[in-house]
Amino acid sequence: MILEMKGISKFFGPVKALDDVNFTVGDAEIHGLLGENGAGKSTLMNILGGALQQNEGQIFIDGQLIEDMSIHKSNALGIKFIHQELNLVNDLAVFENLFLGQEIVNRAGLLDRKTMIARSKEVLEKIKVDIDPVEMVDNLEPSRKQLVEIARSFLFESKLIIMDEPTTALTNKEIDILFEIMRSLKAHGISIIFISHKMPELFAICDKYTVLRDGKFIESGYFKDINEQKATNLLVGRSIVDSQLVKEDVRGKVVMQVENLSCKGHFKDISFDLREGEVLAITGLHGDGRGELSEALFGARHVDTGTVTLNGKRLPLGHIRQIMKAGVGMVQRNRKERSIIKDMSILNNLSIAYFIAKHNRFFINKREEAERFNRNQKVTNIRVGNMDDEITSLSGGNQQKVMVSRWLELNSDIYILDNPTQGIDVGAKFEIYKLISELAHRGKSLIIFSSEFPEIYKIADRCLVMYEGHINAELNRDQLTEVNVMYYATGANKEGINGNKIKQPA
Ligand SMILES: Nc1ncnc2c1ncn2[C@@H]1O[C@H](COP(=O)(O)OP(=O)(O)OP(=O)(O)O)[C@@H](O)[C@H]1O
Ligand SMILES: [Mg+2]
Structure with a gap:
């Protein structure tokens, strides 16, 4: 044709x-x-x-x-x-x-x-x-x-x-x-x-x-x-310089501690610390249990054993609202399935998390809401005609930016971002990466679940590689290469059927 x-x-x-x-x-x-x-x-x-x-x-x-x-x-x-x-x-x-x-x-x-x-x-x-x-x-x-x-x-x-x-x-x-x-x-x-x-x-x-x-x-x-x-x-329409955005050493205090988290059939014995101002990437291949782990951290999935503490206080796992109130925000993967509320306006889609976690009055102050919106629009550069239009009138990438902004409003201490740049164009991706490092500079801690190595390489201070539901490797900056990530993500360090291990890459 x-x-x-x-x-x-x-x-x-x-x-x-x-x-x-x-x-x-x-x-x-x-x-x-x-x-x-x-x-x-x-x-x-x-x-x-x-x-x-x-x-x-x-x-x-x-x-x-x-x-x-x-x-x-x-x-x-x-x-x-x-x-x-x-x-x-x-x-x-x-x-x-x-x-x-x-x-x-x-x-x-x-x-x-x-x-x-x-x-x-x-x-x-x-x-x-x-x-x-x-x-x-x-x-x-x-x-x-x-x-x-x-x-x-x-x-x-x-x-x-x-x-x-x-x-x-x-x-x-x-x-x-x-x-x-x-x-x-x-x-x-x-x-x-x-x-x-x-x-x-x-x-x-x-x-x-x-x-x-x-x-x-x-x-x-x-x-x-x-x-x-x-x-x-x-x-x-201009040339963009692609650069790495990693900071110097992160030496902040430990803010979040995950200990022996297990969820049958998905992940097992997950333990790690997260420091103030740190960008921690968690990666792996399909079936690594990463998606389920991200949900569990945010309280959206039940766990069988284990604890998560935030500044020494135990997080009430399984209770999203309380976890949000404790200072954890999350951008979920697959926005069309999980996070967009289709019949609601752009503005309400953006405000809903703030509303659930922070609001304690009976009335919505529309002006305050609009002010918050305008502030966010500047930060994430959402292209929108009218904030009262339905969210679905936005292009896919702009919808994703609304989802990121939803959590910026809350000013959380910890951000969990699952595949945050899905459907976002190259220019805007870079804006989001910059935003992530700025948040880290301001002392926020971020956990990025991602399968895109170039993205991890650009922003992560440290990277955990999952394989079949457990953490198979922890890579710091100088160990962070694509070959290394693949080596551990495919479980190549494990003994194969014939008892042979694949030689570790240099
Ligand atoms: N139903 C609609 N009502 C109002 N504006 C709309 C509607 N559909 C699209 N637009 C606007 O038209 C423009 C083009 O949107 P479109 O969805 O075609 O972008 P796109 O190139 O597919 O972007 P993306 O890569 O983010 O999916 C955007 O400014 C969008 O907000
Ligand atoms: Mg489109």
Whole structure:
């Protein structure tokens, strides 16, 4: 399919989300769409998918002008959209989600469950995803939900697939599988539009690129003709100097002590100290128990044994509100699943933690709330039209910044950040890293759960590497290399089946 979008503009009230954008995708091409948070990527794709109507401009498919694009029309043309926000119904089974809106009925007019389950099985197998079609979606991990969402686009014949940040919830292994599928789709003549903030991914899988900035078309070309630095400069519109943000030695007193924390099936005997002004990274691979540990520290998951003390006082584990009051804040991973309150405004989404932990009056002082908001907006640089709009009107990355700001308001002593830069563009990532080091400079202590080595390297004073639910290594600054992290994250120091250990990297 050859797609041409010409002179597309889109307004949301006073916000000009797209301004005269041209976008062309060729046959059997994987096309990377790049841009900062709020640049207009999802909006452009929503217009192509028929969920939004452009104010100006035209869409041509194989040379033919398509007027009044609707979701239905877009589907009928063979365009499939895998959305940035998961669009699955939790209360339905996997196969019901796959066929949602396009159910198969038998001659009696009843739903043909058997055929739908069989076809679901086929498609899941084809893309090498081991999920039972009758499983309830609610029971699936976010990464698996993402795979169901991807499977949906393979169920029906498509000619162009839009993938809006499909990899943010996936593990590296799942990303490899996805890329394999993408390559085979391309070999079958299908075109793919791929949106991601991760440069290595874009360079690995895409043929061409188009960069948007502030709703405007900036440049199109072949990835083979540019490098990561050039791509970054194009999308940010200036060159950013990437530097390390680590401070001198952290010699503050111990503020938090975790002792022998265990949670059956997830993690075991976790002990570590956290110092004042320290940035401690905790990393590992899928199945390392890291996510569950982060929840336990914040009181969102029950533990079987162990204690956590904060400034010598025991934390009431399992009680989020009291833990918040004691001075612990947390940015959870997978914001769309865990932390955003969809029908609430931007302002209320930001204020809710403050409200729960600090507020003791009956009335909300709207002016005070707005003042706090404005202060935060400056710090995290959230791009927003009106703070009373629904949170979902913000671009993905800006929503994430609201989630970070939620905890800044509380002025916590300890910040637990789980995958804090998910969906955040390169420029804004750097802003968040700076914010993290500033907080540390002010004597706050931070625990960053992350699987991105470049991020850990940039900000962490010390790093714990988890493997199968326990801490396999503690690395200080001079031991912090990617090879070292992988060595311990894969458990290579453990005795293998034949009793051999892999030699430790230098
Ligand atoms: N429904 C809406 N109502 C009001 N403004 C909106 C709406 N949808 C998008 N916008 C605004 O349009 C602009 C472009 O947003 P868009 O979601 O397209 O960005 P994006 O490039 O996908 O960013 P991200 O990388 O963060 O996902 C932003 O300023 C956003 O706030
Ligand atoms: Mg987006």
